[in-house]
Amino acid sequence: MPKIGMEPLRRKALIDAAVLAIGERGSLDVTMSEIATRAGVSAALAHHYFGGKNDLLEATMRHILRELGRDSVAALAGVSDPLGRVSAVIAVNFAHSQFRRETIAAWLAFYVEAQRSAPMRRLLRVYTRRLHSNLMSGLRELLPEREAERTAEGIAALIDGLYIRRALVDGAADAASAVALVDDYLETRLTRETART
């Protein structure tokens, strides 16, 4: 059976299985057996490739973040006008893929882990910085530095808050209205600034 280079295949299968399991349980409270069985291998093999449960879960989180990163660069590619860039960033964070059960579960579990796990907190900071940077790439050309920073902070918070509310409280995730609200916020900040001159 052992062909060549099983490792990358198995790692991917295990991470995919972990994402599925997390999405189903709604938290990181999943067993190695469940993940391994889902990936079609034994629990022992999961340990063999990842060392321990924590390492597997950490790799899984990293994988999810990487996906969001890919989506972000894709959304920004080719959009050169500043306002379009900001809108693109907002849209990506409310994209369909972000409202899958697994993604929501992973994000919430992510927050929980970040409280006590330094590596997870580092990962969370990566997301934060990237979002900020992406927003600033457009805002910098629309507002003075100080004002741009503040607007980026507001938009980022608005995104996080609306995401949780749409994902948990409101029924069907109404991404459109969320995007509209954030866009409205952006527009207001812009008009206020130009009116000030």
Place this chain on the structure above:
Amino acid sequence: MPKIGMEPLRRKALIDAAVLAIGERGSLDVTMSEIATRAGVSAALAHHYFGGKNDLLEATMRHILRELGRDSVAALAGVSDPLGRVSAVIAVNFAHSQFRRETIAAWLAFYVEAQRSAPMRRLLRVYTRRLHSNLMSGLRELLPEREAERTAEGIAALIDGLYIRRALVDGAADAASAVALVDDYLETRLTRETART
């Protein structure tokens, strides 16, 4: 040892102990023994009074929500001018008590549970509605209905988003700057509206 009416005392002690344990673990992943020991009783007694682990945790969440409710009415009491009411609501949600380790842990665990537990989701909706209602109590007199609703939604999302960011990402929870940002949002919405007439 058994005096009269031990039940309310034990319930309170157990809930308090649960809050502490949750705050320490950072999640609902706490054992009945740990909670019971902390409360100075046996694990069996915790089962006797609450039935099961789930019931105890649910009661604990309800208790935390009730605390925030009390703080809110206290903050609103006596404040009659509309703008002051809105500001008061904003301030309460960033009050010192909300940034205690236990409170943060409870809220995040709350979100996680709300994904799969209908009772928890109901509790979350209680919080949402109350916040909305409290905000509207001031906004209604400052803006036309539609605009007030929208502003309340924005403020609420901003509060939730900033709360998580201040609690998890940024270092020391900088409540002051968060309040300033939300207040700024409110002010902008108001001036925009009056300028429109």
Place this chain on the structure above:
DNA sequence: TATTATTGATTGACCAATCAATCAAGAAAA
């Protein structure tokens, strides 16, 4: 080519630890 290491891949069986829940029985109060 045939034979013999060598290595990566994989697993079943097992272990020690942990936990929620139950229960029978003891201690104290009414």
Place this chain on the structure above:
DNA sequence: TTTTCTTGATTGATTGGTCAATCAATAATA
């Protein structure tokens, strides 16, 4: 005595992790 209160002991189930052993393919050797 009856009721309320309380616990220690126990159980049944689960879990993360370890380990020795197997299997398949490849490389080396004769």
